[in-house]
Amino acid sequence: MAFTALDITKTWEDGEYWTEAIMDGVVTELEAWGGTGGVVLNNIEQMRLDIFPSTYTIDNDGAANLTNKIYDKQTESNTWSAVVDLETAADTGWEGVSDIVVTFTPELPGDYRATFVFTHAFYSTAGTAMTLACQFRLSDGSTTGGNIRSGTVSVGGGAVLESFIVPITISHVFTLTAGVATTIQLQKYLTAATNVGVHRIDAAADNYFTSMYVEKI
Numbered sequence: 001m002a003f004t005a006l007d008i009t010k011t012w013e014d015g016e017y018w019t020e021a022i023m024d025g026v027v028t029e030l031e032a033w034g035g036t037g038g039v040v041l042n043n044i045e046q047m048r049l050d051i052f053p054s055t056y057t058i059d060n061d062g063a064a065n066l067t068n069k070i071y072d073k074q075t076e077s078n079t080w081s082a083v084v085d086l087e088t089a090a091d092t093g094w095e096g097v098s099d100i101v102v103t104f105t106p107e108l109p110g111d112y113r114a115t116f117v118f119t120h121a122f123y124s125t126a127g128t129a130m131t132l133a134c135q136f137r138l139s140d141g142s143t144t145g146g147n148i149r150s151g152t153v154s155v156g157g158g159a160v161l162e163s164f165i166v167p168i169t170i171s172h173v174f175t176l177t178a179g180v181a182t183t184i185q186l187q188k189y190l191t192a193a194t195n196v197g198v199h200r201i202d203a204a205a206d207n208y209f210t211s212m213y214v215e216k217i
Contacts, residue, residue, distance in 0.1 A: 004033070004043075006029075006034070007029075007033075008026055008029045008030070011025055053108055053109050053110060053178075055108075055178060056108070068216075073216045073217075074106065074107055074215070075213070075214065075215045075216070076104035076215075077102065077211065078212040078213075079209075079210060079211050079212070080100060080203050080210040080212075081204065081210070082203055083200050083201065083202060084099055084100060084200060084201040084203060084210075085199070085200050086120075086122075086188055086190065086200050086201060087199060088193055088199050089190070089193055090190050090192060091188070091189050091191070094137070094139075094187045094189045095188055095189070096139070096186070096187050097186040097188050097201070100116065100118065100185065100210065101183055101184065101186070101212065102114070102183070102184050102212035102213070102214055103181065103182065103183040103184075104214060105179060105180065105181045106176045106179070106180070108178050109175075109176065109177050110175065110176070110216065110217075111174070111175055111217050112173065112174050112175075112214050112215065113172070113174075113217050114138050114145075114171065114172055114173075114174060114184045114213070114214045115169065115170070115212075115214075116138060116168075116169070116170050116171075116186055116210075116211070116212050116213075117168070117169050117210065117213075118167075118168055118186070118210040119168070119201060119202040119209075119210070120134070120165075120167075120168050120201060121163070121164065121165050121198070121199075121200055121201070121202045122134075122151075122152075122163075122196060122198060122199045122200070123162065123163045123164070123196075123199075124162040124195055124196065124197055126197070128195035129154060129194070129195060130154050130162055130196055130197075131152070131153050131154070131192055131193070131194040132151040132152055132192065132193050132194075132196050132199065133149060133190070133191045133192040134150050134151050134190045135147045135150075135188065135189045135191060136148050136149075136150065136188050136189075137172075137186075138172045138184055138187070139184070139185055139187050140174050140176070140182055140184050141182075141183065141185075143175075144172075144187070145170070145171075145172025145174075146172065147189075148168070148170055150168060151192070152164055165202070170186070173217065184212070184214060186212075
């Protein structure tokens, strides 16, 4: 990629006094190169339109307006290292899962992908048949991602204590507004629960891993 070079046509002799006509000719070529409608300005405007959102402003101070450069793109992450109880009785609707969140302020408007990784764990009451159906989704408080389902319909008996460990990765793309603090949270909806002894997200520091990550795309 190269800009058009400035090339001024010489219309005067060495030592010749510059007349208004000569100066007008030079100014015309300068404007055609770098002035309004000139090739340099048009090329810069083309890059601005291709790279920056419509809300981006130029303030002529020669200093960066963004902390997170376009090339590097903005990211935010969070981790959690303790067990989170998901309850053993069925819910009546969607509920936020405390602590499984990431909060940040987008510098630019547009699409941001949120990806949460966690371990869904549930154990039956000893000697019983357990049924558990739990849905998960991501929400920024105004929009929500698609639902995924985890759970089991099992046949218990005797002194058996059934246990299930399900690694889950859930992702959704949110369209966000620049400069507005945003919290993206995991939500759960326990739609069926019979003979459930333990229901939780396992996230002990030395055991399972829970992470929340957001990136501009």
